[in-house]
Amino acid sequence: xxxxxxxxxxxxxxxxxxxxxxxxxxxxxxxxxxxxxxxxxxxxxxxxxxxxxxxxxxxxxxxxxxxxxxxxxxxxxxxxxxxxxxxxxxxxxxxxxxxxxxxxxxxxxxxxxxxxxxxxxxxxxxxxxxxxxxxxxxxxxxxxxxxx
Amino acid sequence: xxxxxxxxxxxxxxxxxxxxxxxxxxxxxxxxxxxxxxxxxxxxxxxxxxxxxxxxxxxxxxxxxxxxxxxxxxxxxxxxxxxxxxxxxxxxxxxxxxxxxxxxxxxxxxxxxxxxxxxxxxxxxxxxxxxxxxxxxxxxxxxxxxxxxxxxxxxxxxxxxxxxxxxxxxxxxxxxxxxxxxxxxxxxxxxxxxxxxxxxxxxxxxxxxxxxxxxxxxxxxxxxxxxxxxxxxxxxxxxxxxxxxxxxxxxxxxxxxxxxxxxxxxxxxxxxxxxxxxxxxxxxxxxxxxxxxxxxxxxxxxxxxxxxxxxxxxxxxxxxxxxxxxxxxxxxxxxxxxxxxxxxxxxxxxxxxxxxxxxxxxxxxxxxxxxxxxxxxxxxxxx
Numbered sequence: 001x002x003x004x005x006x007x008x009x010x011x012x013x014x015x016x017x018x019x020x021x022x023x024x025x026x027x028x029x030x031x032x033x034x035x036x037x038x039x040x041x042x043x044x045x046x047x048x049x050x051x052x053x054x055x056x057x058x059x060x061x062x063x064x065x066x067x068x069x070x071x072x073x074x075x076x077x078x079x080x081x082x083x084x085x086x087x088x089x090x091x092x093x094x095x096x097x098x099x100x101x102x103x104x105x106x107x108x109x110x111x112x113x114x115x116x117x118x119x120x121x122x123x124x125x126x127x128x129x130x131x132x133x134x135x136x137x138x139x140x141x142x143x144x145x146x147x148x
Numbered sequence: 149x150x151x152x153x154x155x156x157x158x159x160x161x162x163x164x165x166x167x168x169x170x171x172x173x174x175x176x177x178x179x180x181x182x183x184x185x186x187x188x189x190x191x192x193x194x195x196x197x198x199x200x201x202x203x204x205x206x207x208x209x210x211x212x213x214x215x216x217x218x219x220x221x222x223x224x225x226x227x228x229x230x231x232x233x234x235x236x237x238x239x240x241x242x243x244x245x246x247x248x249x250x251x252x253x254x255x256x257x258x259x260x261x262x263x264x265x266x267x268x269x270x271x272x273x274x275x276x277x278x279x280x281x282x283x284x285x286x287x288x289x290x291x292x293x294x295x296x297x298x299x300x301x302x303x304x305x306x307x308x309x310x311x312x313x314x315x316x317x318x319x320x321x322x323x324x325x326x327x328x329x330x331x332x333x334x335x336x337x338x339x340x341x342x343x344x345x346x347x348x349x350x351x352x353x354x355x356x357x358x359x360x361x362x363x364x365x366x367x368x369x370x371x372x373x374x375x376x377x378x379x380x381x382x383x384x385x386x387x388x389x390x391x392x393x394x395x396x397x398x399x400x401x402x403x404x405x406x407x408x409x410x411x412x413x414x415x416x417x418x419x420x421x422x423x424x425x426x427x428x429x430x431x432x433x434x435x436x437x438x439x440x441x442x443x444x445x446x447x448x449x450x451x452x453x454x455x456x457x458x459x460x461x462x463x464x465x466x467x468x469x470x471x472x473x474x475x476x477x478x479x480x481x482x483x484x485x486x487x488x489x490x491x492x493x494x495x496x497x498x499x500x501x502x503x504x505x506x507x508x509x510x511x512x513x514x515x516x517x518x519x520x521x522x523x524x525x526x527x528x529x530x531x
Contacts, residue, residue: 016411046404048496058496064408074444078409090406092497093299100460101451102410108330108460112458114396121305125496 026057026073030081032133033141035091037118041067042145045093045118049082049132050125056085058133082134088132091140091143092116092123118145186368188278188300189297189470192319196477198319200370202247203479212357214243215350219431225261228342229269235261237276239293239437240322240347241297241429248296256289276430290321290430293314297429298376301469304427305376318429319469320477321374321439321464326517327499327507328398328463342508346479346522347438362523365479369520372439372466372486373474377423385414385421387448388467390427390516391421397452398461401511402442403495405450405463415448425449425464427455435464441520442513444475444488444493476519491515 001103035042047069049059059082061071070079099111121127122145132141157480206214221243222235238257245254253444260283264273272283274290283290293309299319299331300306308317325344340352345358348370375389392408392415394400396452410416425435435449445466452461466486468474473487493514511517 046400046407048401048403050496058494060403060404060406060496061402062404072406072409074403074447074492074495075404078411092400094399096395106451112395112460114399126272126494 001088005056009079026076026083028057028066028076028078028081028083029134029136031059031061031071031132031139031141032070033069033143035063035069035143035145036067036143039144041065042091042118042129043067043094044073045091047071048085048090048092048141049134051085052088052089053086053130055083056087057083081139084134084136087132088125089132089133089143090123090125090128091118091130091145093118119147159307166387170251174407177243185301185470187451189475192468192470193475193477193483194298194378195299196320196371196373196475196483197246197481198248198296200242200477200483202244203370204481205247206244206357208467213241214347215349215353216240216324216438217354218350219243220350220355222261224337225265227265227269228441231269231273232265234273235264235273236351237431237433239430239432240438241318241320245294247292250294250296253289253292253294260285260289276315276428279315288313290315290428299373299468302376303469304378307378308376315428315430317376318426318437319373320371320437321366321426321435321466322371322437323369323520324438324440324464326441326511326513326520327459328400328402328442330398330453330461340474343523344507344511344521345440348358360522361479362460363521367484367519368479368522369441369476370479372441372445373468374426374435374439374464374474375467376426382467387413387415388446389423389425390415391422391451391462391464392448393422393451394450397450397463401496405443405448405465408448408450409492420516422451422453425467434460434462438462439464439466441466441516443490444492444516445486446488469478486516493517 027037035045043063043065045063047061049071057073059071059073061069063069064114071082072078074083095117097115098110100108100112101110103109130143175338218236223237224233260273263271270322274288275287276281276290279291291313293316297318299307302319305317305319323346327344340349343353357502377389387409408419410417415421428436434451438465442463443465447465449464466474473485476486477483491514494512497512499512511521
């Protein structure tokens with residue numbers, strides 16, 4: 001009886017240890033919010049989170065038509081957010097003003113021309129003036145940009 | 149009488165034996181499958197090694213490395229007509245054909261080019277972009293499936309071998325640096341003078357010799373695995389194998405390309421996607437034969453201006469079906485496995501502020517970027 005009991009304990013122990021053999025994943029917290037330019041939702045803007053303190057992982061997101069973004073890390077699932085910490089935030093928004101031109105062989109004669117729809121300072125980590133602190137659990141961080 | 153003394157198996161005993169055998173087979177089958185994948189993977193890494201050694205042999209013959217786009221080998225056939233670019237757009241892989249025992253194929257290509265020159269552009273050249281047109285020739289050399297360019301672990305690549313009139317596929321991207329780049333035209337051309345990668349535009353940067361590989365051949369990537377797009381269903385929607393259009397790509401940090409990821413390994417809805425990754429071994433453009441070490445392996449690939457055509461800005465990520473990363477071959481012929489979790493440094497940084505390729509300093513894209521750039525005293529080790 002005692003032997004059988006030991007065997008059962010060993011089995012349970014093995015089963016308990018098995019799941020921890022998997023690969024390490026980042027413990028991310030979802031981050032979402034709205035980006036507005038002069039009060040109006042800003043669509044198709046890329047938003048970058050760069051850690052400024054000792055903790056955190058680089059993450060990126062893109063706003064949809066209503067200006068809502070969700071961020072993700074390269075290793076995490078799309079929209080999974082990032083790890084808690086202090087972040088510098090940069091935002092860029094490129095709009096196409098002229099399509100690329102091609103010749104008969106399908107080669108590009110002139111490049112596509114894009115312009116920034118927002119002041120360029122928002123795309124520079126030293127000048128953006130935007131910060132965020134990501135905490136454990138859900139985060140809702142809005143960014144209000146001004147075209148001036 | 150004897151019946152009562154004969155001892156048979158009870159039903160329970162039989163069931164227990166069957167259960168044990170079942171468990172053993174259950175344990176064994178995955179092991180067999182894993183062994184088969186291990187064999188495919190070994191073949192795959194061997195192909196990569198052969199490519200790196202082919203570069204070495206090319207160098208001993210020509211005293212230079214092959215160029216990705218407008219290699220000087222092709223300029224001798226130029227006659228100054230529209231179709232010249234069909235030769236200039238041929239890839240590093242095409243130039244390496246004689247060094248991987250495909251000399252007859254290379255002879256076919258050069259004899260067609262010579263005919264083009266002799267007739268002063270009078271005959272039509274086979275196009276590296278179209279699968280079914282051999283120009284004025286009976287044989288289309290670029291439709292040949294070449295085993296040395298195909299990884300046995302990639303199902304789409306293996307399936308492509310049975311396709312008729314499709315351009316031959318390719319699983320190995322040559323190193324074009326640590327940032328978004330284009331093969332020709334405008335700012336990209338200026339940027340290629342900075343040699344972010346090993347295989348650069350011959351028009352912009354001229355010859356590449358070992359002297360340009362300052363970090364040493366054992367510290368610089370030659371080729372990395374790329375997945376072949378599954379073109380049979382014309383499906384460019386899988387982000388590991390397709391390419392998504394991102395407007396203004398050359399003015400965005402590499403991380404922006406991650407935004408194209410949707411659920412279940414597919415691109416997000418509403419994007420324009422192309423199935424150009426690894427699609428043709430013959431051509432140097434749009435992720436067919438190149439990769440950039442900015443985002444970690446198995447990240448999405450993106451293209452900018454011009455979508456999928458020659459000269460478009462692209463950010464082609466390495467990818468494989470091996471799980472958890474991709475193989476790379478160093479220029480010295482050694483092959484290493486790069487994990488998805490490799491240090492990619494500051495992927496939110498667009499190096500140089502405006503356009504990556506114009507940046508001259510050491511790579512800001514971590515170990516991954518440092519392994520790809522041939523200069524800048526970044527002799528970091530991957531181990």
